[in-house]
Amino acid sequence: MEKASTSIRSRSRRPAADLAAALLDAAAVEFAAHGFEGASTRRIAERAGAHQPQINYHFASKEQLWRATVDRLFALLVVPDVAAAPDPASAFAAGVERFLQVSASHPALNRIVNQEATAPSSRLDWLVATHLRPLHRLVAAAWADVRASGAGADLPADEVWELVTTYGALRFANAPMLALLEIPSGTEPADAAEHARRVLSVLGLAPAPGSRPGRR
Amino acid sequence: MEKASTSIRSRSRRPAADLAAALLDAAAVEFAAHGFEGASTRRIAERAGAHQPQINYHFASKEQLWRATVDRLFALLVVPDVAAAPDPASAFAAGVERFLQVSASHPALNRIVNQEATAPSSRLDWLVATHLRPLHRLVAAAWADVRASGAGADLPADEVWELVTTYGALRFANAPMLALLEIPSGTEPADAAEHARRVLSVLGLAPAPGSRPGRR
DNA sequence: GTCTATACCGAGATAGAC
DNA sequence: GTCTATCTCGGTATAGAC
Numbered sequence: 001m002e003k004a005s006t007s008i009r010s011r012s013r014r015p016a017a018d019l020a021a022a023l024l025d026a027a028a029v030e031f032a033a034h035g036f037e038g039a040s041t042r043r044i045a046e047r048a049g050a051h052q053p054q055i056n057y058h059f060a061s062k063e064q065l066w067r068a069t070v071d072r073l074f075a076l077l078v079v080p081d082v083a084a085a086p087d088p089a090s091a092f093a094a095g096v097e098r099f100l101q102v103s104a105s106h107p108a109l110n111r112i113v114n115q116e117a118t119a120p121s122s123r124l125d126w127l128v129a130t131h132l133r134p135l136h137r138l139v140a141a142a143w144a145d146v147r148a149s150g151a152g153a154d155l156p157a158d159e160v161w162e163l164v165t166t167y168g169a170l171r172f173a174n175a176p177m178l179a180l181l182e183i184p185s186g187t188e189p190a191d192a193a194e195h196a197r198r199v200l201s202v203l204g205l206a207p208a209p210g211s212r213p214g215r216r
Numbered sequence: 217m218e219k220a221s222t223s224i225r226s227r228s229r230r231p232a233a234d235l236a237a238a239l240l241d242a243a244a245v246e247f248a249a250h251g252f253e254g255a256s257t258r259r260i261a262e263r264a265g266a267h268q269p270q271i272n273y274h275f276a277s278k279e280q281l282w283r284a285t286v287d288r289l290f291a292l293l294v295v296p297d298v299a300a301a302p303d304p305a306s307a308f309a310a311g312v313e314r315f316l317q318v319s320a321s322h323p324a325l326n327r328i329v330n331q332e333a334t335a336p337s338s339r340l341d342w343l344v345a346t347h348l349r350p351l352h353r354l355v356a357a358a359w360a361d362v363r364a365s366g367a368g369a370d371l372p373a374d375e376v377w378e379l380v381t382t383y384g385a386l387r388f389a390n391a392p393m394l395a396l397l398e399i400p401s402g403t404e405p406a407d408a409a410e411h412a413r414r415v416l417s418v419l420g421l422a423p424a425p426g427s428r429p430g431r432r
Numbered sequence: 433g434t435c436t437a438t439a440c441c442g443a444g445a446t447a448g449a450c
Numbered sequence: 451g452t453c454t455a456t457c458t459c460g461g462t463a464t465a466g467a468c
Contacts, residue, residue, distance in 0.1 A: 038253030117393035119249035
């Protein structure tokens with residue numbers, strides 16, 4: 001599409017950590033747009049302003065680069081303040097909003113997950129075992145707390161997971177398609193917050209900034 | 217993964233139309249699993265029990281094969297009985313169920329759409345202009361009728377479109393991932409019908425086999 | 433219409449000078 | 451650590467015998 005800078009940086013002119021980070025940023029974009037098999041290390045390197053063999057130097061292989069990219073994206077989901085919410089319902093709502101904020105600002109996360117989700121592969125096995133299953137467990141436990149506190153709609157935890165990861169996240173992951181359909185899908189924090197409100201409303205956790213949860 | 221049959225059919229032993237259909241079936245699976253760029257015409261031909269150059273004979277190019285594959289999948293969505301429903305709400309519900317039945321029996325449809333949805337491309341332009349925009353218009357008009365009849369939840373048409381295409385369809389498109397998460401997602405007609413009931417419930421069109429629409 | 437053979441290109445990865 | 455040069459493989463597409 002477009003050159004990273006004017007051309008490739010001259011010579012050994014960047015701290016190694018910076019280059020690794022630039023490669024990971026570029027890899028996220030390319031893997032998200034073309035999938036693992038469709039993405040090319042040449043284009044990733046070009047986007048990062050580097051030469052293609054640099055990838056094999058800093059990462060062992062294309063697959064290792066992919067894993068490092070995924071690790072970096074999922075790390076954005078860990079919330080700094082654990083359990084700083086007054087009740088299970090607002091804690092859950094805060095988690096959903098956090099997820100959607102990251103989904104809006106880093107659409108590569110859900111794009112990569114959905115690219116892998118449609119076919120069995122060693123990458124999908126790793127993705128589920130390393131990242132998705134722990135998250136899924138966390139969400140299930142948190143939803144059980146919400147329900148035990150009397151809040152939330154009468155939905156099983158798996159339905160909640162599906163609603164949040166599909167209806168919640170795809171608005172940002174599929175932004176190029178929605179734009180062509182003229183369905184507005186802003187990615188500013190305020191847009192993500194508004195979308196989170198809609199998702200939470202389906203979950204029976206209506207506005208909930210203060211309290212007053214259990215609706216339905 | 218696995219050979220189509222024992223090996224490639226001996227010689228000119230299949231009507232041309234059959235081979236074209238077999239190639240389209242194989243293409244749907246491969247494009248759905250690996251995306252346009254990740255799929256290979258060699259594997260598609262192999263899966264169809266044909267030789268790779270046959271693809272360029274029956275279809276002009278990989279891209280033309282892809283378009284023919286998409287056309288064939290979207291053709292499954294056209295309902296034979298138009299306007300055979302007593303009221304807008306049950307007509308809408310029948311359309312949603314039809315969509316989810318096809319999504320369950322032919323997961324390639326939504327997989328291919330989602331593969332393309334994440335990045336601009338000439339394929340996405342064609343997909344939206346040819347198939348998605350007409351469908352989107354149809355759904356918007358049908359939802360307006362539902363709302364005018366006093367039925368359905370207080371949601372804008374675009375939200376309804378998003379809910380149906382994401383929460384509704386991804387359960388089947390992402391089945392390999394959901395299986396690893398041990399989230400049950402059967403693809404039998406009864407499973408699809410049950411899922412349709414859940415989706416329709418979110419839309420405020422609860423059971424609605426007979427009538428009694430407007431809930432919320 | 434179908435086959436074999438192959439042209440041509442771009443992929444990921446490696447060697448070795450600097 | 452970074453570069454150029456190159457290896458090997460698999461991709462799409464085409465030529466031409468049958």
